[in-house]
Amino acid sequence: MNRIVPRDVASDGGTTPATSDIVLEIEGLQTEFRSPSGIIRAVDGVSYNVRRGETLCVVGESGCGKSVTALSVLRLITSPPGRIAGGQIRFEGSDLLAMSEAEMERIRGNEISMIFQEPMTSLNPLYTIGRQVSEAIALHQGLSRREAMDRAVAMLQRVAIPDAASRAGSYPHQLSGGMRQRVMIAMALSCHPKVLIADEPTTALDVTIQAQILDLIREQRETLGTAVVLITHDMGVVAETADRVVVMYAGRKVEEANVADLFERPAHPYTRGLLGSIPDIEGAARHPGRRPRLTEIKGMVPSLAKLPSGCSFAPRCGLATAACQEVAPPLVQHRPGHWAACWRAEQVLAGIAA
Amino acid sequence: MSEATPLVEVRDLQKHFPVRRGLFGAGSGQVHAVDGISFTIAAGETLGLVGESGCGKSTAGRTLLRLVQPSQGEIRFRGDDITSLDGPAMLPYRRSMQMIQQDPYASLNPRMTAGEIVEEPLVIHRIGGRTERRERVAQLFERVGLRPEQRLAYPHEFSGGQRQRIGIARALALSPALIVCDEPVSALDVSIQAQIINLLTDLQEELGLSYLFVAHDLAVVEHISHRVAVMYLGRIVELTDRRSLFETPLHPYTEALLSAVPIAKVSARGRKRVVLSGDVPSPVNRPSGCHFHTRCPYVHARCRSEAPALHAVREGHLVACHLHEAGPTLPLARPN
Numbered sequence: 248m249n250r251i252v253p254r255d256v257a258s259d260g261g262t263t264p265a266t267s268d269i270v271l272e273i274e275g276l277q278t279e280f281r282s283p284s285g286i287i288r289a290v291d292g293v294s295y296n297v298r299r300g301e302t303l304c305v306v307g308e309s310g311c312g313k314s315v316t317a318l319s320v321l322r323l324i325t326s327p328p329g330r331i332a333g334g335q336i337r338f339e340g341s342d343l344l345a346m347s348e349a350e351m352e353r354i355r356g357n358e359i360s361m362i363f364q365e366p367m368t369s370l371n372p373l374y375t376i377g378r379q380v381s382e383a384i385a386l387h388q389g390l391s392r393r394e395a396m397d398r399a400v401a402m403l404q405r406v407a408i409p410d411a412a413s414r415a416g417s418y419p420h421q422l423s424g425g426m427r428q429r430v431m432i433a434m435a436l437s438c439h440p441k442v443l444i445a446d447e448p449t450t451a452l453d454v455t456i457q458a459q460i461l462d463l464i465r466e467q468r469e470t471l472g473t474a475v476v477l478i479t480h481d482m483g484v485v486a487e488t489a490d491r492v493v494v495m496y497a498g499r500k501v502e503e504a505n506v507a508d509l510f511e512r513p514a515h516p517y518t519r520g521l522l523g524s525i526p527d528i529e530g531a532a533r534h535p536g537r538r539p540r541l542t543e544i545k546g547m548v549p550s551l552a553k554l555p556s557g558c559s560f561a562p563r564c565g566l567a568t569a570a571c572q573e574v575a576p577p578l579v580q581h582r583p584g585h586w587a588a589c590w591r592a593e594q595v596l597a598g599i600a601a
Numbered sequence: 602m603s604e605a606t607p608l609v610e611v612r613d614l615q616k617h618f619p620v621r622r623g624l625f626g627a628g629s630g631q632v633h634a635v636d637g638i639s640f641t642i643a644a645g646e647t648l649g650l651v652g653e654s655g656c657g658k659s660t661a662g663r664t665l666l667r668l669v670q671p672s673q674g675e676i677r678f679r680g681d682d683i684t685s686l687d688g689p690a691m692l693p694y695r696r697s698m699q700m701i702q703q704d705p706y707a708s709l710n711p712r713m714t715a716g717e718i719v720e721e722p723l724v725i726h727r728i729g730g731r732t733e734r735r736e737r738v739a740q741l742f743e744r745v746g747l748r749p750e751q752r753l754a755y756p757h758e759f760s761g762g763q764r765q766r767i768g769i770a771r772a773l774a775l776s777p778a779l780i781v782c783d784e785p786v787s788a789l790d791v792s793i794q795a796q797i798i799n800l801l802t803d804l805q806e807e808l809g810l811s812y813l814f815v816a817h818d819l820a821v822v823e824h825i826s827h828r829v830a831v832m833y834l835g836r837i838v839e840l841t842d843r844r845s846l847f848e849t850p851l852h853p854y855t856e857a858l859l860s861a862v863p864i865a866k867v868s869a870r871g872r873k874r875v876v877l878s879g880d881v882p883s884p885v886n887r888p889s890g891c892h893f894h895t896r897c898p899y900v901h902a903r904c905r906s907e908a909p910a911l912h913a914v915r916e917g918h919l920v921a922c923h924l925h926e927a928g929p930t931l932p933l934a935r936p937n
Contacts, residue, residue, distance in 0.1 A: 308790035409879070423880045424654075453653035453817065455877045458861040462876060480791060483820070483863030487870055510867045524795035525865045526824035528847065538824055540799050544792035547760050 271297040276334035289315040291498040300472040307495035357387040360435035364447040370419040377415025402433040425456035497559035504585040514587035520544040607641035614674035634660040636835030647812040649826030657835040662781040699772040703784035709756040716752030741770040762793035834892040841918040851920040
């Protein structure tokens, strides 16, 4: 049912990327925040591309910069203390960072939409959901209020809100968490955006509701060709939805690959560690007695204010050598479309244990 | 294990909370947070308690510890009925029953140092002198993987994973026999989760602890539990050993729950899944009959009117579903 292999295997900077397919390009993005302990570089030279109709998953642990990258795309970084200090973000070829705020407003919610983790904080408690969804439609598509409301109800139906016409008159607090998230999705998709950025869209939801929401996003992508950037920490969600995956650690992209390569042959020790630390739900069959221990990644994520020199992951890495502590490794393409920033990636690919 | 008295035995446990409805509702109702559940936990065993938000799993854990007073039912610890013991009589049992909370930050006093936090239970229960207590704290710090000098630091100086280690050290201070772990890893990053899960498994092996492991993450529960109980709207719908539950789930809800969990393997893509429609109904207005009938793909007429009892389909595999009603009803099962 799902395509495991992305339609276009060539990657950025690899052979010849099908440039016409690329809707969003992030290049060398640097986003920093001023703090009492100095400048914190939350995103440090991150690049990735998003292609029409694909699902790109961006994974990493808290503070790795995955959300800040997404907020930078929509220029939603509060300044001060935040600031986009460098890089380019191109949507269909035009640089978003060079646009006026008025131009940006036409892009936001219309061409590029975002869904957040906590729907309650992104919905206005004082307006009915029908009004909130139709407002975005009226604003961006220039429809009358009545036409916009009809479209809104149709959208609510599409995201499987039962009895949508009367539910449109409900206020956000009258809906369950899963319903609210569906309203957010209806709002985000109401203008048929070319890119949908979903930041942990299901983290606050129960698994049975999560399955519904992920199905819904998949369906939208398949029918409308929307490119989806799915930000998550859940490797299960990644395995089931991604075409390609970007792994971030301490503000940098450390690996990029198509989903099959990433899971079957990770090239970065951090990715390998992450995969090993997940309990295997199908493990009962193979280990009827005592369970094997989970792989731990020792220590913890470094503070962005005090990053170690060299590779940020080196202090936690079993394969680290003296060289790793001195110079940060560049991103290198190890196989077509498979990039990793690790001095020892070849050893990791060869399956050498830490 | 099965012959001896179980460490914990819970029979028909119920906890109802009163609710006052808003402007339009008339009068008040009751939330049946825990609606007649029965289970046992053996010494050295982990019983996983899973379910979605609002299913009553956390309340079940708190009621078992008598942090909230049960509305009905019976709780036995090492065979003693502790359901209605008063404060002083309960004290010796409290020593043996501890808890680890989901949000270690919210459960640690910000004005106390980590060392004081871990020592506090010893002070309250008047165990040992000053030096002995300090030694015990040092021992506990080492055991859970904290450095000795971190005794003097305050909770805000620790990361989430380290705070959870403090919480575990505090729970271990009184050498309990049972620890109720309420979503102990769900607030932690994946790589840190693994550290805490491994720590809990090691401690169980070393100290013979029993855990009631309350969580919504099925993969974590599957990893750590010996047996698992699945809850839906206040009731246990299935209870069996972890292998049977994950390989041959019998309750339609368990089946749907398992098939909804994303598996971190590319080979699992596109597998057939049961996607449930709708949301969990409100525990205030519970559906008639089987609570799950509004979302069940196998629903038939009987389910709407008659609640199925939890009964053994075979030894050690209990299920509450009309689809599986051949087996005898266990004495432990809830009378309906």
